[in-house]
Amino acid sequence: xxxxxxxxxxxxxxxxxxxxxxxxxxxxxxxxxxxxxxxxxxxxxxxxxxxxxxxxxxxxxxxxxxxxxxxxxxxxxxxxxxxxxxxxxxxxxxxxxxxxxxxxxxxxxxxxxxxxxxxxxxxxxxxxxxxxxxxxxxxxxxxxxxxxxxxxxxxxxxxxxxxxxxxxxxxxxxx
Amino acid sequence: xxxxxxxxxxxxxxxxxxxxxxxxxxxxxxxxxxxxxxxxxxxxxxxxxxxxxxxxxxxxxxxxxxxxxxxxxxxxxxxxxxxxxxxxxxxxxxxxxxxxxxxxxxxxxxxxxxxxxxxxxxxxxxxxxxxxxxxxxxxxxxxxxxxxxxxxxxxxxxxxxxxxxxxxxxxxxxxxxxxxxxxxxxxxxxxxxxxxxxxxxxxxxxxxxxxxxxxxxxxxxxxxxxxxxxxxxxxxxxxxxxxxxxxxxxxxxxxxxxxxxxxxxxxxxxxxxxxxxxxxxxxxxxxxxxxxxxxxxxxxxxxxxxxxxxxxxxxxxxxxxxxxxxxxxxxxxxxxxxxxxxxxxxxxxxxxxxxxxxxxxxxxxxxxxxxxxxxxxxxxxxxxxxxxxxxxxxxxxxxxxxxxxxxxxxxxxxxxxxxxxxxxxxxxxxxxxxxxxxxxxxxxxxxxxxxxxxxxxxxxxxxxxxxxxxxxxxxxxxxxxxxxxxxxxxxxxxxxxxxxxxxxxxxxxxxxxxxxxxxxxxxxxxxxxxxxxxxxxxxxxxxxxxxxxxxxxxxxxxxxxxxxxxxxxxxxxxxxxxxxxxxxxxxxxxxxxxxxxxxxxxxxxxxxxxxxxxxxxxxxxxxxxxxxxxxxxxxxxxxxxxxxxxxxxxxxxxxxxxxxxxx
Numbered sequence: 001x002x003x004x005x006x007x008x009x010x011x012x013x014x015x016x017x018x019x020x021x022x023x024x025x026x027x028x029x030x031x032x033x034x035x036x037x038x039x040x041x042x043x044x045x046x047x048x049x050x051x052x053x054x055x056x057x058x059x060x061x062x063x064x065x066x067x068x069x070x071x072x073x074x075x076x077x078x079x080x081x082x083x084x085x086x087x088x089x090x091x092x093x094x095x096x097x098x099x100x101x102x103x104x105x106x107x108x109x110x111x112x113x114x115x116x117x118x119x120x121x122x123x124x125x126x127x128x129x130x131x132x133x134x135x136x137x138x139x140x141x142x143x144x145x146x147x148x149x150x151x152x153x154x155x156x157x158x159x160x161x162x163x164x165x166x167x168x169x170x171x172x173x174x175x
Numbered sequence: 176x177x178x179x180x181x182x183x184x185x186x187x188x189x190x191x192x193x194x195x196x197x198x199x200x201x202x203x204x205x206x207x208x209x210x211x212x213x214x215x216x217x218x219x220x221x222x223x224x225x226x227x228x229x230x231x232x233x234x235x236x237x238x239x240x241x242x243x244x245x246x247x248x249x250x251x252x253x254x255x256x257x258x259x260x261x262x263x264x265x266x267x268x269x270x271x272x273x274x275x276x277x278x279x280x281x282x283x284x285x286x287x288x289x290x291x292x293x294x295x296x297x298x299x300x301x302x303x304x305x306x307x308x309x310x311x312x313x314x315x316x317x318x319x320x321x322x323x324x325x326x327x328x329x330x331x332x333x334x335x336x337x338x339x340x341x342x343x344x345x346x347x348x349x350x351x352x353x354x355x356x357x358x359x360x361x362x363x364x365x366x367x368x369x370x371x372x373x374x375x376x377x378x379x380x381x382x383x384x385x386x387x388x389x390x391x392x393x394x395x396x397x398x399x400x401x402x403x404x405x406x407x408x409x410x411x412x413x414x415x416x417x418x419x420x421x422x423x424x425x426x427x428x429x430x431x432x433x434x435x436x437x438x439x440x441x442x443x444x445x446x447x448x449x450x451x452x453x454x455x456x457x458x459x460x461x462x463x464x465x466x467x468x469x470x471x472x473x474x475x476x477x478x479x480x481x482x483x484x485x486x487x488x489x490x491x492x493x494x495x496x497x498x499x500x501x502x503x504x505x506x507x508x509x510x511x512x513x514x515x516x517x518x519x520x521x522x523x524x525x526x527x528x529x530x531x532x533x534x535x536x537x538x539x540x541x542x543x544x545x546x547x548x549x550x551x552x553x554x555x556x557x558x559x560x561x562x563x564x565x566x567x568x569x570x571x572x573x574x575x576x577x578x579x580x581x582x583x584x585x586x587x588x589x590x591x592x593x594x595x596x597x598x599x600x601x602x603x604x605x606x607x608x609x610x611x612x613x614x615x616x617x618x619x620x621x622x623x624x625x626x627x628x629x630x631x632x633x634x635x636x637x638x639x640x641x642x643x644x645x646x647x648x649x650x651x652x653x654x655x656x657x658x659x660x661x662x663x664x665x666x667x668x669x670x671x672x673x674x675x676x677x678x679x680x681x682x683x684x685x686x687x688x689x690x691x692x693x694x695x696x697x698x699x700x701x702x703x704x705x706x707x708x709x710x711x712x713x714x715x716x717x718x719x720x721x722x723x724x725x726x727x728x729x730x731x732x733x734x735x736x737x738x739x740x741x742x743x744x745x746x747x748x749x750x751x752x753x754x755x756x757x758x759x760x761x762x763x764x765x766x767x768x769x770x771x772x773x774x775x776x777x778x779x780x781x782x783x784x785x786x787x788x789x790x791x792x793x794x795x796x797x798x799x800x801x802x803x804x805x806x807x808x809x810x811x812x813x814x815x816x817x818x819x820x821x822x823x824x825x826x827x828x829x830x831x832x833x834x835x836x837x838x
Binding site: 013020023100 | 449453457464467487494498503506507509511546550552751753
């Protein structure tokens with residue numbers, strides 16, 4: 001009896017280990033967006049390359065990806081080639097240049113290629129605040145009626161694309 | 176080339192660790208002394224090669240070798256040299272290397288300072304540490320190689336160290352914290368060695384105690400530095416956030432506290448042996464669990480290291496082997512026979528048992544709160560986080576419950592004590608401190624029940640300590656001879672308990688009475704906070720080695736007297752473009768004045784945060800006392816003098832225990 005009691009810590013640890021193993025396959029950064037299935041927030045902001053403010057409906061013609069990026073963001077540089085590849089496959093991507101300097105951002109696009117149909121220039125992070133952006137990079141899926149359907153925090157790569165995002169684009173653009 | 180030297184050293188260190196974890200253990204099993212004697216040499220070899228690898232990585236950072244991936248991602252030519260050096264552990268790969276380096280340091284220390292240990296015990300202890308070393312060196316080598324090159328594609332400039340980490344506090348915070356974390360591997364190894372040998376006795380407890388105290392002291396200092404850093408660097412003026420990573424270091428501390436006290440009982444009275452072994456295993460297991468939580472990315476935290484499920488899986492398997500293995504060993508080998516030594520409901524043993532209960536329950540509740548988001552997510556219940564309200568609601572009452580009995584601790588007697596005796600000793604002064612506590616909050620303006628309560632508890636702790644100190648030094652004349660009566664372990668205990676009283680009072684007062692203002696201020700504006708006048712003189716641009724900043728200049732007045740000038744900054748780091756808030760603080764023993772800049776809000780005005788933080792320094796000063804107190808105990812002569820005679824005293828201790836049970 002006394003001996004059995006000494007097994008309690010081991011059993012407790014086994015349960016914990018199972019939980020932790022389960023935790024490994026869960027993604028704590030996959031935060032559901034507060035805007036899920038709600039319209040993309042309205043804005044009037046300049047785009048990179050033109051100073052005249054433009055509105056939401058003018059820039060985002062869904063379905064499209066909205067990609068939050070900045071030149072100060074190291075991971076964005078990692079992500080960039082994949083975005084270019086997606087754009088070549090015909091996926092519409094709108095950039096949200098977040099808390100960045102427009103001149104640096106334009107140079108970036110010249111150097112690394114421009115996968116974006118348009119780039120909203122959110123130098124103050126106002127739109128980022130409305131969207132609930134955690135940091136760059138983040139990618140949102142906006143559907144044909146202008147609703148946010150999905151949010152991905154972190155680098156968008158082919159695994160994420162195949163696993164999570166491509167289903168929103170299956171009819172529009174064949175790979 | 177140099178990077179490859181480092182990589183190669185790491186591989187040799189790994190091979191030595193594999194040898195250390197197996198060969199001497201086999202020798203111990205076969206009772207082959209020649210083979211057992213290999214253990215200390217292997218430990219020293221392991222240390223030498225790891226130190227080489229670590230030194231190489233440091234040189235790569237100092238030379239701006241951006242062909243090495245971790246250097247390119249975490250350093251920059253403009254970074255001041257001291258931060259280039261601390262950048263070595265400002266990233267996942269390097270900090271893991273530091274982790275193993277410190278482990279090897281502890282191994283060498285055990286080999287060096289435990290010459291008097293029975294050969295077989297020392298061998299087993301070093302081998303068990305070797306097993307841990309194998310796991311972590313393999314982790315570094317196979318999933319997180321710090322010497323990985325970026326060839327071709329070497330960048331011309333590095334992407335800089337995270338500005339949050341460019342801070343003096345962060346240079347020493349991780350090493351201290353790891354000293355504590357990893358230090359718990361020593362009592363763990365002693366516990367496993369004792370289980371293997373089947374000898375859980377007073378001698379085992381005496382060998383473990385100084386190591387445990389030192390590790391626990393370092394952990395205390397590490398946590399204290401982390402809290403202090405968060406206070407001035409994160410720009411919010413908070414000092415504890417119940418962040419998952421803070422909790423990851425706090426749960427081993429809580430269990431370590433239980434261990435420090437239960438070891439005392441096991442050493443002095445031969446009691447609680449199974450429990451003490453379990454605490455030794457638990458303290459280190461929680462350190463490992465903390466490492467897992469931080470490195471695997473299963474929880475989100477401000478301390479986000481690169482989250483990587485593969486790394487997580489690696490540590491989890493290793494965790495399963497080490498913790499699962501040791502708990503199995505515990506279940507099979509721990510003694511079940513209740514000790515023949517008895518103790519009464521009112522005795523020092525009972526008080527320390529209570530201490531252990533409180534600290535274990537605290538650790539479990541903190542662990543539960545930390546893992547709660549994970550539990551809910553795993554059960555498919557969605558994303559939740561319990562946050563500070565939960566932790567405060569469960570933790571504060573537990574500590575409040577602890578202190579009344581903690582005050583009795585130092586004056587209590589082993590085996591049997593009586594309430595009338597305690598009343599005779601503490602009764603009348605206790606009445607005095609009740610009155611003082613009721614009056615104390617008025618010195619800060621108005622009556623506050625929580626402050627009165629905290630004052631009462633702190634004074635109660637102080638009372639017990641002072642009474643006991645007077646009792647012990649009674650009859651001795653002069654400061655020198657009084658001091659000579661006190662052993663280092665007693666002085667250490669005294670400091671640690673006094674430090675705890677300071678933390679209780681400081682934490683309560685700053686929580687209750689701090690004043691915080693977030694306001695818009697333009698040059699020329701004045702604002703009053705808690706009787707201090709803050710005048711914003713001007714805002715200009717300044718530049719540092721790797722950043723440019725907006726800097727506000729404040730004059731602070733108390734009445735007509737100018738106290739100080741404060742210059743908080745809003746920095747923008749050029750390489751990463753990251754924006755950092757550098758608060759400026761006028762620190763004082765009784766209060767801090769804290770100014771931080773928020774965002775510009777137009778017309779040369781800024782959002783400004785002004786704070787008045789009474790007694791906040793007491794939290795860290797108290798923690799310093801606790802930490803240094805714990806380190807002091809290791810100087811006690813009885814830990815060194817007796818080591819050589821331990822084989823003899825072991826039997827003597829058994830006799831002593833047997834005699835005590837009859838007496």
